[in-house]
Amino acid sequence: xxxxxxxxxxxxxxxxxxxxxxDITFATYNVSMEAENYYPRGTKGLSEQVLVKELASGTNQxxxxxxxxxxxxxxxxxxxxxxxxxxxxxxxxxxxxxNYLKNDSEGVKGIDYPYYYYSTVNTGQPSPFDLDRNGKAExxxxxxxxxxxxxxxxxxxxxxxxPIDTANVRTFQHFKWKDMxxxxxxxxxxxxDWYTPEAWALFPLSSKSHWDIPVQVGGKTIHFLASxxxxxxFDGAEDRNGKRNHDEIRFWKDYISDGAYIYDDKGKKGGLxxxxxxxxxxxxxxxPDEGNAIGEGIRALLAHPKVNNEMPPASSGxxxxxxxxxxxxxxxxxxxxxxDYVLPSKKGFKVIKSGVFWxxxxxxxxxxxxxxxxxxxxxxxxVKVELD
Numbered sequence: 001x002x003x004x005x006x007x008x009x010x011x012x013x014x015x016x017x018x019x020x021x022x023d024i025t026f027a028t029y030n031v032s033m034e035a036e037n038y039y040p041r042g043t044k045g046l047s048e049q050v051l052v053k054e055l056a057s058g059t060n061q062x063x064x065x066x067x068x069x070x071x072x073x074x075x076x077x078x079x080x081x082x083x084x085x086x087x088x089x090x091x092x093x094x095x096x097x098x099n100y101l102k103n104d105s106e107g108v109k110g111i112d113y114p115y116y117y118y119s120t121v122n123t124g125q126p127s128p129f130d131l132d133r134n135g136k137a138e139x140x141x142x143x144x145x146x147x148x149x150x151x152x153x154x155x156x157x158x159x160x161x162x163p164i165d166t167a168n169v170r171t172f173q174h175f176k177w178k179d180m181x182x183x184x185x186x187x188x189x190x191x192x193d194w195y196t197p198e199a200w201a202l203f204p205l206s207s208k209s210h211w212d213i214p215v216q217v218g219g220k221t222i223h224f225l226a227s228x229x230x231x232x233x234f235d236g237a238e239d240r241n242g243k244r245n246h247d248e249i250r251f252w253k254d255y256i257s258d259g260a261y262i263y264d265d266k267g268k269k270g271g272l273x274x275x276x277x278x279x280x281x282x283x284x285x286x287x288p289d290e291g292n293a294i295g296e297g298i299r300a301l302l303a304h305p306k307v308n309n310e311m312p313p314a315s316s317g318x319x320x321x322x323x324x325x326x327x328x329x330x331x332x333x334x335x336x337x338x339x340d341y342v343l344p345s346k347k348g349f350k351v352i353k354s355g356v357f358w359x360x361x362x363x364x365x366x367x368x369x370x371x372x373x374x375x376x377x378x379x380x381x382x383v384k385v386e387l388d
Contacts, residue, residue, distance in 0.1 A: 024386075030333075034155075036153075055091065055096050067100035079157075081228045081378075093116040124153045142234070227251075253301045281343070312330050315358035315360075334372065
């Protein structure tokens, strides 16, 4: 019976109908594939080598479930958040594709991604400053340039069925927060600066990184704007993480508007070309309606005249999980908030369908998201479009 239900879902569900030739599916998924997902939080000596080992094995059940979800939805381009940075791509994204995604399993056809992009991030990059002002400059954790206990924790990778124009990728890992006009500078209750002048001068805006990744789809270029802003939590009344989250999200609003002040890691200035097609995607850790983020950041991005938010992804599982919450159908995380986004530009696309992979209890494949340990505390979010 289970196999027949799976077969029915594979052939009839709007989530996973086989794409027509002109249809393309974009997705984002916070996969929680970082070392502390596999060992108790705070364990000493962890590094990206934990994930290297699990990817090489091909047998980790959490990763197998994540791969199965991806194979069912079959996105053409997908951003993975919280995928530890591994310098050797063959041992990182390459191993995930080779050992988990490409193979047929459990009645689900494998999927290949011949192209992928990854790079360094600010999480776990040690700073010499006491950024959380607890009286100790500890380099890592909350004193790293982005919260992390080792370099590259909570990294990102973009997988693509289409060629990536790597020569024209722009990264903004080292763009300084102070260089954003009107940045929400963090202050103490008395109005004095939270960060020392020396720390503020070096402080990057991005808690991980911001990437503009051009992908060639036929004769068209689509810019995938990938990021993972810091959670607006784990701070105090100064709201240093909330302000950073707001400005990390605001970065994309400015980038697709004019962005004259913006410079990338190679020193090139300016934002995205006016006529460019783009997709903003990633775990933004903010909702326009709920949570403790400074909501104006995400609301302004969703309301941008170039952004298509006309069909917010939804699921039956999210609606069931918080049945009394009017926003629940659009939740993308089990902790009850819309946090993850796939936002195509109005130019270049017609949105056909969208969804969140979150089957309700009792529906086929619900076991893949039954618990955090089953796959992740987030859900895969997808949008299907036709190219103009």
